[in-house]
Amino acid sequence: MSTLLTHIAISDGKIKRSSLEVLSRMHQLANEYGHDTEAVIIDEQPSQYVDEVAKYGASTIYTIENPIFKNHRNTPLLKALSAVMDEANPYIFGFGSTEGTKDILGALAANQDAAVLSDVSEFDLIDDGISATRPVMAAKILSENEAHGDQILVSVRSGSYDLNESQTDAETVNIDFSIDEDKIQSTLREIIGADSDKIDLSEAETIVAAGRGAKDEEGQDLINELASTLNAGIGASRALTEAGVMDPSLQIGQTGKVVSPQLYIAVGISGAIQHVAGMANSKVIVAINKDPDAPIFDIADYGIVGDLYKVLPPFIEELKTIKS
Numbered sequence: 001m002s003t004l005l006t007h008i009a010i011s012d013g014k015i016k017r018s019s020l021e022v023l024s025r026m027h028q029l030a031n032e033y034g035h036d037t038e039a040v041i042i043d044e045q046p047s048q049y050v051d052e053v054a055k056y057g058a059s060t061i062y063t064i065e066n067p068i069f070k071n072h073r074n075t076p077l078l079k080a081l082s083a084v085m086d087e088a089n090p091y092i093f094g095f096g097s098t099e100g101t102k103d104i105l106g107a108l109a110a111n112q113d114a115a116v117l118s119d120v121s122e123f124d125l126i127d128d129g130i131s132a133t134r135p136v137m138a139a140k141i142l143s144e145n146e147a148h149g150d151q152i153l154v155s156v157r158s159g160s161y162d163l164n165e166s167q168t169d170a171e172t173v174n175i176d177f178s179i180d181e182d183k184i185q186s187t188l189r190e191i192i193g194a195d196s197d198k199i200d201l202s203e204a205e206t207i208v209a210a211g212r213g214a215k216d217e218e219g220q221d222l223i224n225e226l227a228s229t230l231n232a233g234i235g236a237s238r239a240l241t242e243a244g245v246m247d248p249s250l251q252i253g254q255t256g257k258v259v260s261p262q263l264y265i266a267v268g269i270s271g272a273i274q275h276v277a278g279m280a281n282s283k284v285i286v287a288i289n290k291d292p293d294a295p296i297f298d299i300a301d302y303g304i305v306g307d308l309y310k311v312l313p314p315f316i317e318e319l320k321t322i323k324s
């Protein structure tokens, strides 16, 4: 019996949904192949998240507590992750594929002499390692990979797996940790956060994305109203970020964010390959476009051919009625 360990990432005082998705998948694999499900929380106050993590099947939850983890910093996080690997000796160590893990996964693999597969959309256990599917070349190709070894790190794109509750009486194990600030060579000078009222696109369950078709004020108002009705995050095509209509941080695609919500509503977006690269992994795609030949319809699960200025107002009203 081996250990399948999951890193639980915390951001703005909340557990990242992508971590719980990985934990759910790890627990499913642990049950299937007879392994242990374990998790680790590294934070300034990790104990406050233990009950939530125990709902997803972890039998042991490691905690590493230190004020230095108030903000993401590579050096202390790397040291803490190495410490938990020494303690738990995981066969597979899973992560949500976030900006934070992208920064340190290679270094952790080198430190621990472990194999690594990053940014995968599916993974499974095989005889002496894991097999995984990884979207590459702007998601035009799905590459099939295998990693073999005694310890394997894997990071998984958000939205790849559903949450699956399985309550446990988890044992909590605190790992002692200290670090000398003077030995950290980088200094954290400033964090420029997104507006607090904006929903984090990488974690959003629903995204309303606007394209050139919705570039004027009336179009933007409709996008905002649709998003607020659905409690959705707002994204944009590059046509709108380049035109300065929407903030560059909202761009989705090859040179923007890669997202995989449960529901993606593309409004006035043609579906260029560079845009599709960032959202093709969404569970359900709805497209609203006046051109019946727009390529976005090739990947949409549901399509509405029509002028968004005529389609959206009754669509939003209907949603409001359903919600009330």
Ligand SMILES: Cc1cc2nc3c(=O)[nH]c(=O)nc-3n(C[C@H](O)[C@H](O)[C@H](O)COP(=O)(O)OP(=O)(O)OC[C@H]3O[C@@H](n4cnc5c(N)ncnc54)[C@H](O)[C@@H]3O)c2cc1C
Pocket (backbone or CB within 6 Å): 210, 211, 212, 213, 214, 236, 237, 238, 239, 240, 251, 252, 253, 254, 255, 256, 257, 267, 268, 269, 270, 271, 272, 273, 274, 275, 278, 288, 289, 290, 291, 294, 306, 307, 308, 309
């Ligand atoms: C190297 C490179 C990287 C790139 N990276 C990205 C990226 O990360 N993300 C990205 O999005 N793009 C990216 N692009 C740009 C990409 O190629 C497209 O130009 C861009 O996605 C087009 O945006 P759009 O769909 O909003 O605009 P358009 O292609 O102009 O499409 C607008 C759509 O709106 C529809 N429309 C217009 N009016 C209405 C209306 N009233 N009602 C309903 N529908 C309407 C039209 O029928 C049309 O289909 C990149 C390009 C390059 C070369």
